Amino acid sequence: MVVSYTEIKNKYNLEIKKVTDNKLAYITHFLQNIGDNSAEYFRLEAEKYLSNNDFDFNNIKWNVPFPPTDNPTFKFIDLFAGIGGMRTAFQNLGGKCVFSSEWDLYAQKTYYENYGEVPFGDITEIDENSVPEHDVLVAGFPCQAFSIAGRRGGFEDTRGTLFFDVARIIRAKRPRAIFLENVKGLVNHDKGKTLEVILNTLRNDLGYYVPEPKIINAVNFGVPQNRERIFIVGFSLETGINEFNYPTPNPNDLRFIDIREENPVSVKYYLSTQYLETLRNHKARHEEKGNGFGYAIIPDDGIASAIVVGGMGRERNLVIDNRLTNFTPVTNIKGEVNREGIRKMTPREWARLQGFQDEFNIVVSDAQAYKQFGNSVAVPAVQATASVLINNLIGMGVV
Structure with missing residues (x-):
């Protein structure tokens, strides 16, 4: 009888608790390799936590986005x-x-x-x-x-x-x-x-x-x-x-507009007027000294720079998205949103820049997601x- 992986997860409470515990690594590696001799490398440890009387592990429906x-x-x-x-x-x-x-x-x-x-x-x-x-x-x-x-x-x-x-x-x-x-x-x-x-x-x-x-x-x-x-x-x-x-x-004609979120994104991704002014002043000071500065605005028909983590990483590829510019004054946690529509790319857009399909689930905070895709x-x-x-x-x- 076919059993979904969700049922197995719920039965054995297979949720990650800490990185130093390899319990779930043994279990999931064993289950993913059943029917192949690779499973024997994990069987001894995995079977400490599993009971073959509960499910037929030879018939698992891997209801995850990218199954084995x-x-x-x-x-x-x-x-x-x-x-x-x-x-x-x-x-x-x-x-x-x-x-x-x-x-x-x-x-x-x-x-x-x-x-x-x-x-x-x-x-x-x-x-x-x-x-x-x-x-x-x-x-x-x-x-x-x-x-x-x-x-x-x-x-x-x-x-x-x-x-x-x-x-x-x-x-x-x-x-x-x-x-x-x-x-x-x-x-x-x-x-x-x-x-x-x-x-x-x-x-x-x-x-x-x-x-x-x-x-x-x-x-x-x-x-x-x-x-x-x-x-x-x-x-x-x-x-x-x-x-x-x-x-x-094999270059192609893909540009930012091709990977942009289909619907207007949350106001939280838009820069506040004050922060945008700070960025511009900071960039001007660096340019006067002949130093490089990381932020740039990528046009709809433009190519993004390499997405990176840390420092000014999320400001390296700003975009102009006018879909929220017809609002009465709107604020986010950093102040009033700029009227030019300048915003950061979203984690989903970063995922697309790396070639991840939209079926790829983002299950962590934005901060972690930027780090992971970067x-x-x-x-x-x-x-x-x-x-x-x-x-x-x-x-x-x-x-």
Whole structure:
């Protein structure tokens, strides 16, 4: 008898309480992998909390926006998962995620709401041997400098950094391919030494074919946002793959107006007259000194700058939305709303700038949502590159 995941959640009270508790990670990973040998990696812990007498776990209706893939072509793991941007791209290509890890509690909640799976927490505490076998390792790892003084800059030099945790899982599980994502600044980070260590580790210590990394701009792959990120792909030598061509840029005509909220948005997103004046004065002072300043007004037919978190991140892409300009004086918590209709983009608009479908549920505060989408990836750019990677694996008959 088919049972909905909502019924299971309600029966066992499967709600996230704290990020340090991996109980829900074991349970949800087990349930999502039933019918596959990956489930055995989680069964022992999961069955401490579940009773097979209650439901037939072989017939779960995953009533979440993005359920696990049926009849997958390949398996992948999602490290430093955030809210699942990389997962979405690889699932769209027919992949099945068999393991995920993300330490931020609010990102875990968003991930759970949309995929029905709670990621495991701190990756530094994960035993690499507890990770299921997989075809592709996916990771958007943080950028950290390495100390390579007196050594060649390889696997040993990554210890103490989060890249080490990626490397030790690669070493233990030998996935057929890897897909890593990072900020454009990785190229020059620590005068290029950081990228040097990463590539040396992957190529020489771990024995992977790794072509030169590529900086990909999301604006060329289906979203109206200039967002450059570095992608690093690699293949185990056992695959026989020794060449790789990154996808050809394919610009389109999408502009801000194409991703704007359909209905007038809440007055809370509009800048107050006082705050707008402060912004303009601040910008004028910086321009007099020859300094850059983050805020800009994106026209309806314009392309957004990369959405970022922290500082003036939400003011980097202001827009003019006149749909609320025919009001009598309206105030929000910051004062009277400006009559020009200048406002911040909404979390949903940020989601669309990153290529997330509208079915993607936003279940956190605006502050957390901006942080999550700003830290995520442009899904179409990842998917375009991942498609080439998967086609290479399929072409060689290794998935």
